[in-house]
Amino acid sequence: MRKLALPLLAWCWLALAVAFPVLADRLVVATEGAYPPFNYHDEQGRLTGFDVDIALALCQAMAAECELVAEEWDRLLDGLEQGRFDLVVASMAKTPARAERADFSDYYYRTHSMFVGLANTYDDAAPDTLNNQRIATGVGTIQADFLQRRYRNSHIMLAPNQEEALARLVEGKVDLVLSDSINLLNFLQSPAGSPFDYVGEPLADGILQAEARIAVAKGRQELLERINQAITTIRLNGSYDHINRRYIPFSVY
Incomplete structure (x- = not known):
């Protein structure tokens, strides 16, 4: 930031x-x-x-x-x-x-939150599927709160902002990023985002306003x-x- x-x-x-x-x-x-x-x-x-x-x-x-x-x-x-x-x-x-x-x-x-990771790697984004995976998101976000409550068996890594979280994904420092689906669409349409894709469906949870x-x-x-x-x-x-x-x-x- x-x-x-x-x-x-x-x-x-x-x-x-x-x-x-x-x-x-x-x-x-x-x-x-x-x-x-x-x-x-x-x-x-x-x-x-x-x-x-x-x-x-x-x-x-x-x-x-x-x-x-x-x-x-x-x-x-x-x-x-x-x-x-x-x-x-x-x-x-x-x-x-x-x-x-x-x-x-x-x-x-209005929008929804989604995961993004390497294409053709994950069948879904259920907590059991992402067990032990390294997941990044921005500090102080609703996505951070959601991950810390719902994905306790994953390794949650909080970045200063979502841009830094995505940079860590590109560098291979994390396996997935959770963010707003439109923010992720912008990333996926960039050259750096070409190896990646959405993982699972848009998330419906009361924590994710x-x-x-x-x-x-x-x-x-x-x-x-x-x-x-x-x-x-x-x-x-x-x-x-x-x-x-x-x-x-x-x-x-």
Whole structure:
């Protein structure tokens, strides 16, 4: 994960200034920057991805001036609680533990978790099948919680982020990676991912929340309501579908 935050200023379109009242507030939006195709740094070091474009579209819909910054995954909620960020748009699922630290918006996309490993190696992804296998995932993720509870006879290896987990798979340091299926699709379509394939079916488990939401600091109900309204707005005006098609070849809403 990047320790250096790369701020990007997102200004409202002139046309939207007519449609929405100009607000005095300035919002700092945090994402991770290490989770393609949702949030990552391009070749020029700029934050980009589905989450980033959704965040910018929401800021436009709220007529708000926004600054985007990248932060390490396990520091995102810390920054929210400390007041360094106003909202987190980083493919974050709502869990009971996270709900004690932040409030969450309506979902803005849905997906499932899956395993990936060498093609034609595993018949399924059942715990017994993966007994003694080395499985990597990102630290502090719902996938990490799931593995530690459900795959206790496997060797769970926690990486700083999912990109590093996949790098360990390519290097042969682990046998499988558990991540979001769309994050894995992005990997499988890359040259480095060509020897690998999905293992088993999409996982259905209460630990693996399938809905990504936006986090705001506790008690900021007005901001939360504005975000929820903005999600509806970009769904209705076509912005959401345009962003979806840019990064993912099927609907994730």
